[in-house]
Amino acid sequence: MLSPHELATLMLLNSSERRIESLDPDVLALRHYxxxxxxxxxxxxxxxxxxxxxxxxxxxxxxNGAARGA
Structure with a gap:
C-alpha cells in the first residue's frame, strides 16, 4: 500500500516537468514497487x-488525464 506522500509523488511525476530528486525516500519506495x-x-x-x-x-x-508519454 502506498503512503499519501508516495501517491502524491507518483502524481507529480505524472503531471509535471518538475525535477524530483531520485534519492528522495518516496521515489526510492516507488522504484522498489x-x-x-x-x-x-x-x-x-x-x-x-x-x-x-x-x-x-x-x-x-x-x-491518467495528464499522463506524460501516454
Whole structure:
C-alpha cells in the first residue's frame, strides 16, 4: 500500500516537468514497487519516468488525464 506522500509523488511525476530528486525516500519506495523508472539520457544524465505499472495504477485510480508519454 502506498503512503499519501508516495501517491502524491507518483502524481507529480505524472503531471509535471518538475525535477524530483531520485534519492528522495518516496521515489526510492516507488522504484522498489516498480512504479517509477530511471531512464538514462544523452550526456550521462538521468530522468525519472513512470513505468508501465505506474501509469496503469494511475489509470485505475482515474488520474491518467495528464499522463506524460501516454
Amino acid at each position: 516498480e512504479l517509477v523508472e530511471v531512464r538514462e539520457l544523452r550526456g550521462g544524465s538521468a530522468s525519472l519516468q513512470l513505468s508501465a505499472r505506474g501509469r496503469d495504477l494511475l489509470k485505475r485510480l482515474g488520474m
